Amino acid sequence: MLINPFTKAMRKFREDRSGVSAVEFALILPVFALLFFASIEVSFLMLVDRKVTQTASTLGDLVARATAVSNSDLDDIFHASNALFQPYDGSKARMRVTSVQQNGTKTEVLWSEAQNMTAYSKGASVTIPSGLLENGQSVVISEVSYDYDSTLGYFLPSTKVLDETFYLRPRRTETVERR
16 A cells, blocks of 8 residues: 555654644743733732721821821821832822711711821711711721722733721820810
8 A cells, every 4th residue: 555645744743742742831821921920910909908008007096096196296197107108109199087076966077187188177077887986986087098000011901099998096085186
């Protein structure tokens, strides 16, 4: 039986397994590269989210520990809060700290100070979670918001807004006064 040279070459090509590993690698590499870079991006996002949470907690805690705060005290607290964002730029974070008091059915702002966002006006009504305050009690509200732009730019194409709000009771007094 005569075998056609073309058929013989095709059979030899079909039975040759020397390049299978390279083909499998070429097919799997893009999937693994995508997973690798996506996990890096998610870890960066989680790191910034933790910094937002830590900053909101610290901002409120530093104010809630005081019996009274002055403008210079609040400036120092905001500068310290900015430092918590390192290696990210904390000066871009929007922060607000507010002292509120429950008066009957209304929660009123005693004072408010903000960085990169608007402070509440004195006497303004704010909404807080129900059951948090009874009549005459006060709480310090700290809010931090940060716009996270993707480091790699491909996996999170739009800016993600990360924000956190903390409610802390004053520690050494009924209300934290503003000097």
